Amino acid sequence: MRSETGKGLTWGHSLADWEERLLVGRGRETDEFRAFLRGANDLGGARMLNVTGAAGMGKTRLLAAWRTIAEAEGACWLRADAGERATAEDWLPALLRALDAALPQDGEACLPAERRSEGSDSLMERAIEKLVKLCGEQPNGETVLLAIDSYEAGGALDRWLREKMFSRLPMRLLVAAASRQPIRLFAREPGWSRLLKTLALSGLSAEDVRRYAGRLELGEELGERLWLASRGHPLTMALAAESALRHGEAGSSVAGAADLLEQAVRGWLAELPNEEAREGLLHAALMRSFQRESLSATMGRPLGWEAFDRLTGSWATERASCGWTVQPQLKEALRALYKRTAPLQYEEARGRAAAYALEALRDRGSAGATGRSGEAMSDLLYYAEHPILRAHYRAVESSAYRWVPLEDRLLPLADAYLARRREGAAPQSVACADPASASLFRYSLSSEESVLRLADIGAEELRDERAVRKLLLTETGEAAGLAVIWPISPATEDLLRRNPYAASYMASKTPGALDALYRGKSAFIRTIDVADLSDEGLRHASFRLLLDCLYVYETLAASPPPLTFYADSHRSVGFEAVDGAGHPAYGSRHGMADVYELRLAGEHFARYASRMIGLPAERVASSPAAALAVASGSFALPAPQEPLTEREREVALLLAEGRTLADIAGTVFVSVVTVKKHVGAIYRKYGVANRAQFMGVLLQRT
Structure with a gap:
């Protein structure tokens, strides 16, 4: 809270300060609103901002934050909510009452709708007259902003307002409307596509929830448990945190949060237009991303185009790189509800979804098979049952970082990254949670341990063109990670036998086993290092590179530092320790380091997929294409x-x-x-x- 005291400060200032501090995870939306305000005098700019999201996602709270921003920038704020099933006759008196308050010199009281004999056109004319007057009275031509909550409750009100009223509003008047469903435009309204900007609210991230708990001084563990129970649903998180503050009962407040979230999920499903749409959303929540074909396969029957269009046009879904996806936090909540209320149907549907994901991997190694790189492996491992894998994987499903080949021009950047990491070594901590199993995982690394992945990595290894070398870049082009992966081949055999981290693995192989490695596509991961493991985005980036390797190579080996974090991470993805291949290369203080191997060629891949996603081996070995054909009715x-x-x-x-x-x-x-x-x-x-x-x-x- 602000520490300054003195004249002019009120309780309202303190309240506003707390509201600002507790608004987490909405930086993008507040930045968009500021840009919206700045464009008020731009003839070609947006005039209406539509913020959408499910119940409890914080739309009303965001409108309040926008009011603070608008008034701080000198704008005049009006609030006239639509209310339940509002019509023009219901809403216009509310607008007139807000205008009367803003223009007290008019001296005209606006009577409730039931006491008026005027029709909507008459009310509209008086409202427009007052709005024009209010805009004209603003000093220095400041903006007037009309906020409307529960906008979708009006239904036909939206069409009436946009067709009859909004087109006559002054340029200096903007509209911010909050609704559950986005405002739907029609083909005959091309101009409105330029005037209307939609912001879809998603759930909060795990880091957002931790930040919220931290600002309330609730402690790290309760912050993690709030995330597990709320899955990023803002209202559920806030109510559970308030209960913990009032009663000091962290466990019961989190348990209550889970019940609140389930109630919210049931409410969200009830908002969908029909049973087919609800069934489609439940099954879409099982998938990493979906298209109509894959969703039909998961449902076990064809999904009509109309239902698919309704689903993908709702607040619950958003575009993804390979189609659409359900909003992450809503996805976890829907999965939990489906699994708890219909466990057998859930497992059948999950099996169908996993079988479909296998289709993309069935012809591993064929021409063009690596076109999607790690995406196909990501789709498959999304159905993995290992809680640590789920915790690492689902905390962040995308990041702003990108891996690029380490070309000569980037070598100075890589050298600088190595120096910066070693000179600035600091303790790191990792906290992640798996909502499905309500499990928390915590890891701590000392300053020395945080740079062990870079042990003995030097300029010579970075410049050896036999290795696959990659650099992780931020959006601004700064280095945030480094990877070195050695192909296993006759050309690299001598180097790997001399490398203290790979030598024991090479020595563990018989001549026949080595020949098999050389004939297939095999590699030894020397390092995949990121600057800060506590950063979920960086952890996700390192995980995605590992998935790329799982897709490209038939056999992978690695010997990470002998720390619990790395052991758990590798085992969760399916790596197994190689008997007798341990070594002390990381130093006697850290003990013997295991060498891990993952074999994915031929029958090994079927066993791996069966083990990871929990399907019977015979089902993994069957044709996912056949299962899809059965589901779609074309088989x-x-x-x-x-x-x-x-x-x-x-x-x-x-x-x-x-x-x-x-x-x-x-x-x-x-x-x-x-x-x-x-x-x-x-x-x-x-x-x-x-x-x-x-x-x-x-x-x-x-």
Whole structure:
């Protein structure tokens, strides 16, 4: 809070100061509002700012913050909320009352709507007259800003205002409207696409929630638990924090927050227009990103274009690099609700989504297969069950950092990064949480430990063109990370055998195993270092590079520093320690360092995918394309040697999806024993002996 005292300061100043401090995670929106105000006199600029978001996302709080900004810059602020199912006749008297307060010299009291006999056109004329007068009375031509909360509640009010009233407003008058759904424009309104700017509110990040807890002096652990319970939902976070402040019961306040969040999620679903849209949103929340085809596969049936358009046009979704995605915090809350209320359906849908993600990886190593780089591996590992992986992965799903090849012109930047990291070594701490399992993970690194990933990395290694060398850059072009990855090949064998961090791995391989590494695409990760592991964006950037490596290479090896953070990180992605390959290269004080290996070639990849995403091995080995075809209704079973009965055909289609016998029994409402009889008949009619052979028949004919 402000420390200065003296005349002119009021309780209102203190309140405003606290409101400003506790508004976290809305820097972009406040910057956009300031730019909106600055463009008030620009004829081609936006005249209406529409902030949208689900209930409890902080729209009303943001309007209050905007008021403080507007008044600090000399603007006049009017507030006239739309209210529940408002019409023009309901809303215009509220506007007139706000204008009467702003123009007290008029001396005209505005009566409630029910006591008026005037129609909307008459009310509108008087409102416009007063708005023009108010704009004319502003000193130095300052802006007048009309704020309308609950704007979507009016429905037809929006069309009426934009068609009849807003076009007649003075240029110095701007409108800020808060609504759950974004204002929908029609093709015949091209001009409005220039006058209207939409800001979609997303949930708060884990760091935002920690910052909020810190400003209330609630402590680090409660900050983490607030994040777990609220998943970044601002209202849930604020209510839980207030309960903890009042009663000092951190645990019960967080438990209560989870209940509040579930109530909010149910309310969000109820706002969607129909059951198909609600079902679509629940299934979209299971996916990293989605398009209509992938969402249909996850749902197990085709999703109509109209429902898809409604879903992607709602406040709940936003554009992603590969289609659309559900807002991150809403996504976690929807997943939790779906899993708790319909666990069997949830697992079936998650399995279908994971099977679809496998399609992008089924032909690993084929021509053009690396076009999407780590994106395809990201899609697959999104369904991983490891809580530490989920905690690292989902804290930040994108970042402003980018990896670039370490070209000669960037070598001075890399040298400077090495020097800066070593000279400025400082303790680092990592805190991350997995909402799905309500798990907290904390790691601490000393100053010395924070730079161990750069041990013995020097100018010579950075300039060896046999290595894959990358530099992580910020948006301003500064170095924030460094990576060196050595391909394993006859050309690098001698170097790797002499390198103290890789030598034990090379020595652990028989000549036959080395030949296999040379024939495939293999690499040893010497380092993937970022400047500050406590920065979630930097951690995410290092994780994304690792995913790129998982996609490109068939065998990966690494020997990170012998610290719990690195061990947990590598194991969570699927690396396994190589027996007998430990070494003391990081120094006797740190103990023996393990060497980790991850094999992804051929049958190893099927086992890896099954282990990571929790699907039965036979389902991983089956064709995701066949499962998609079944889900979309386009799949046709190949002709058997003898005709199938209707029930046998139904069971065969479920087998093609990769369902277990118990799943099939529950779907067709018969016993597992009966399903086994049907499966035996199906195998006999297709001339196969087991499920693997049956799937082989499908693969050959799909």
